[in-house]
Amino acid sequence: MRLLIRNVLIIDPENEIEVKKDILIENGIIRGISERINEKECETIEGEGKIIVPSLTDIHTHLREPGFEWKEDLLSGSMSAVAGGFTSIACMPNTLPPLDQRSSIEYIYKRSKEIGLVKIYPIGTITKGREGKELAEIGEMFYAGAKGFSDDGNPVLNSEILRCALEYSKMFSVPIIDHCEDTYLTQDGSMNWGKTATLLGLKGMPWVAEASMVARDIFLVQLTEGKLHIAHVSCWQSIEIIKWAKNNNINVTCEVTPHHLVLTEEHVKEKDYDTNTKVNPPLRTKEDQEALWKALKDDIIDVIASDHAPHHQDDKMKEYDLAEFGISGLETMIPLLITFGYYYRKIPLSKIFKKISYIPSKILNIPFIPIKENNLANFTLIDIYEERKVDSSKFYSKGKNTPFDGWKLKGWPILTIVDGKIVFQDGMVKNA
Amino acid sequence: MKIVSWRHKDLLGIEGLTKEEIELIIETTSNMKEILKRTIKKVPTLRGKTICILFYEPSTRTRSSFELAAKYLSADTISIATSVSSVQKGESLLDTVKTLEAMGIDALIIRHSSSGVANFLAKKLSCSVINAGDGMHEHPTQALLDVYTVYEKKRRIDGMKITIVGDIMHSRVARSNIYVWKTVGSNVTVCGPSTLIPPGIENLGVKVEYNIDKALEDSDIIYVLRLQLERQKKSLFPSLREYHYLFGITEDRVKKAKKDVLIMHPGPMNRGVEISSEVADSSQSVINEQVTNGVAVRMALLYLLLGGGKLE
Numbered sequence: 001m002r003l004l005i006r007n008v009l010i011i012d013p014e015n016e017i018e019v020k021k022d023i024l025i026e027n028g029i030i031r032g033i034s035e036r037i038n039e040k041e042c043e044t045i046e047g048e049g050k051i052i053v054p055s056l057t058d059i060h061t062h063l064r065e066p067g068f069e070w071k072e073d074l075l076s077g078s079m080s081a082v083a084g085g086f087t088s089i090a091c092m093p094n095t096l097p098p099l100d101q102r103s104s105i106e107y108i109y110k111r112s113k114e115i116g117l118v119k120i121y122p123i124g125t126i127t128k129g130r131e132g133k134e135l136a137e138i139g140e141m142f143y144a145g146a147k148g149f150s151d152d153g154n155p156v157l158n159s160e161i162l163r164c165a166l167e168y169s170k171m172f173s174v175p176i177i178d179h180c181e182d183t184y185l186t187q188d189g190s191m192n193w194g195k196t197a198t199l200l201g202l203k204g205m206p207w208v209a210e211a212s213m214v215a216r217d218i219f220l221v222q223l224t225e226g227k228l229h230i231a232h233v234s235c236w237q238s239i240e241i242i243k244w245a246k247n248n249n250i251n252v253t254c255e256v257t258p259h260h261l262v263l264t265e266e267h268v269k270e271k272d273y274d275t276n277t278k279v280n281p282p283l284r285t286k287e288d289q290e291a292l293w294k295a296l297k298d299d300i301i302d303v304i305a306s307d308h309a310p311h312h313q314d315d316k317m318k319e320y321d322l323a324e325f326g327i328s329g330l331e332t333m334i335p336l337l338i339t340f341g342y343y344y345r346k347i348p349l350s351k352i353f354k355k356i357s358y359i360p361s362k363i364l365n366i367p368f369i370p371i372k373e374n375n376l377a378n379f380t381l382i383d384i385y386e387e388r389k390v391d392s393s394k395f396y397s398k399g400k401n402t403p404f405d406g407w408k409l410k411g412w413p414i415l416t417i418v419d420g421k422i423v424f425q426d427g428m429v430k431n432a
Numbered sequence: 433m434k435i436v437s438w439r440h441k442d443l444l445g446i447e448g449l450t451k452e453e454i455e456l457i458i459e460t461t462s463n464m465k466e467i468l469k470r471t472i473k474k475v476p477t478l479r480g481k482t483i484c485i486l487f488y489e490p491s492t493r494t495r496s497s498f499e500l501a502a503k504y505l506s507a508d509t510i511s512i513a514t515s516v517s518s519v520q521k522g523e524s525l526l527d528t529v530k531t532l533e534a535m536g537i538d539a540l541i542i543r544h545s546s547s548g549v550a551n552f553l554a555k556k557l558s559c560s561v562i563n564a565g566d567g568m569h570e571h572p573t574q575a576l577l578d579v580y581t582v583y584e585k586k587r588r589i590d591g592m593k594i595t596i597v598g599d600i601m602h603s604r605v606a607r608s609n610i611y612v613w614k615t616v617g618s619n620v621t622v623c624g625p626s627t628l629i630p631p632g633i634e635n636l637g638v639k640v641e642y643n644i645d646k647a648l649e650d651s652d653i654i655y656v657l658r659l660q661l662e663r664q665k666k667s668l669f670p671s672l673r674e675y676h677y678l679f680g681i682t683e684d685r686v687k688k689a690k691k692d693v694l695i696m697h698p699g700p701m702n703r704g705v706e707i708s709s710e711v712a713d714s715s716q717s718v719i720n721e722q723v724t725n726g727v728a729v730r731m732a733l734l735y736l737l738l739g740g741g742k743l744e
Contacts, residue, residue, distance in 0.1 A: 203568075
């Protein structure tokens with residue numbers, strides 16, 4: 001393989017630098033980066049209007065295997081990831097059985113190597129069976145390669161269990177990832193609590209269900225000096241508490257999803273009970289949305305993650321309150337962020353991409369491979385001029401559940417190279 | 433009244449109906465009421481039309497009211513109780529209604545405990561969908577029969593004060609009534625325990641009042657909602673006794689309202705809880721008229737939605 005990309009904007013997310021250069025890849029290795037590379041007899045891509053980003057990482061996905069293979073499996077999820085531009089993803093352990101022991105973690109690595117597309121890093125459960133009662137074998141799973149621990153989908157309601165988890169995981173310097181939700185407050189809820197839920201007659205899930213748990217978690221980190229990552233922050237009150245924690249040097253990081261940045265609760269009404277708007281945490285208000293964008297700019301929010309939650313249409317084509325929560329997000333995340341973050345909100349590309357490459361890699365302690373001569377090529381080429389409509393029927397993911405179907409977005413991945421191997425090019429996943 | 437024509441395939445809620453459309457329904461209902469007074473109360477208007485009544489929740493009055501309305505207009509009806517249907521075999525809602533549609537029904541009348549079900553089905557079906565109550569969302573035919581009942585008694589529907597008392601949070605009747613009264617130009621006050629007043633209800637242009645005596649002052653209509661007794665288990669109020677003490681409509685309380693106040697209730701009543709028997713059976717109560725008018729309003733709606741021919 002010899003590939004020359006001419007005059008392309010190379011993003012260095014670690015240092016937030018953007019430079020335009022030629023780049024030559026030979027047999028999976030970056031052979032040259034300079035103002036002008038004169039090479040013939042190689043495949044050449046004109047880089048005008050395109051950017052290169054290293055090690056694109058989505059640290060919050062649900063791949064549904066084992067147990068829910070009709071929604072997604074490791075193969076379809078891997079194809080979806082590389083089509084979405086990602087070279088690394090972490091998968092959540094709310095499978096059946098949950099990833100709560102060494103053999104399950106090993107299984108994910110084994111399958112992901114067989115598939116050979118995206119690098120998959122499993123997250124193990126905090127508690128056995130995700131039941132919130134007893135700690136799972138965190139040490140065994142860590143040495144088998146688990147990169148974080150979470151009962152995601154469920155919160156850890158019992159504060160003493162979470163305290164133990166934060167204390168115990170310190171030995172491995174591995175993050176506890178919490179889905180912050182006081183489920184007493186959200187029981188039977190299906191959208192944000194407030195005026196729109198009142199109009200639609202749907203049971204609401206109030207912001208305090210999230211923010212109160214964020215506050216509790218942060219104090220537990222202060223007590224234990226453990227490492228905490230807060231999943232899918234969605235309301236301004238959570239942001240305020242996290243800001244306070246960061247100002248007080250408490251070891252906490254957090255993530256936001258593209259759908260919470262782009263949509264609000266109004267969308268549930270506009271789309272007339274379309275269950276693709278049903279997600280947990282729920283779509284919040286305009287005020288929350290503005291706070292999330294501001295926190296992103298101010299680096300209170302460290303990471304952007306898709307919370308890719310694929311579902312079969314049978315789980316979605318039903319009564320709103322009975323439909324499953326979740327949005328299939330891997331294949332729309334990059335264009336959503338470029339369209340709404342870069343073009344609309346004028347956030348620099350290097351800042352956006354730092355939160356989906358360098359920072360998440362550091363949080364999970366997984367490889368981040370910068371674009372440097374003699375490094376393995378592990379990057380994504382994105383056409384930031386390309387504008388097209390989201391077509392969920394063309395998703396590689398089995399989950400077609402997206403509220404963005406038909407949206408015209410700008411900035412699509414066109415080439416994904418994982419550890420020197422082209423895995424996605426010209427709209428096609430290159431299966432082995 | 434201005435002449436307007438009916439333009440909807442479905443009746444999903446009051447939200448979105450115009451004042452003129454509500455007036456058209458009232459006028460059509462008056463015609464239907466005249467038919468109901470005849471010795472032979474059957475007209476051939478909807479002959480050859482098939483109407484399916486699918487109820488996922490228990491109901492006496494709404495269901496029989498729709499069925500009689502359809503029969504008086506000569507439509508054929510099938511009525512399905514989900515407890516003895518394929519729903520018990522695990523069939524999804526969408527499959528159930530698609531099956532019914534495949535048999536050639538012209539209208540589906542649906543009641544379901546999930547909000548938004550009628551909206552969901554209307555997008556999937558080509559036949560008319562009539563919402564007979566969806567979760568906590570809307571119950572449009574109830575609100576229309578209520579507004580008609582007031583029209584019949586007072587010959588007007590605007591410029592009045594309607595006080596809705598009870599569990600506003602979980603009530604589709606309350607939401608549809610708020611929409612209908614605001615649309616025709618009347619004022620609405622809602623009153624109930626603060627735990628049962630939903631957030632942001634003021635956005636619908638209603639006044640919220642926790643003190644029942646203040647709420648009832650100058651009311652033209654006292655609309656009493658049924659208290660669902662299971663709400664107590666969820667700690668939304670402490671006891672039926674306390675509920676009655678704070679919000680029960682008694683003869684003494686009725687005196688706070690206007691002299692010619694009308695007492696309404698969508699039924700079924702919990703006598704001695706939200707309303708005392710003395711009030712329910714008083715001369716100001718129009719609770720039975722509501723039931724009679726329910727049939728006429730539903731006839732009017734079926735007629736408008738199914739594009740019936742000339743009334744004879």
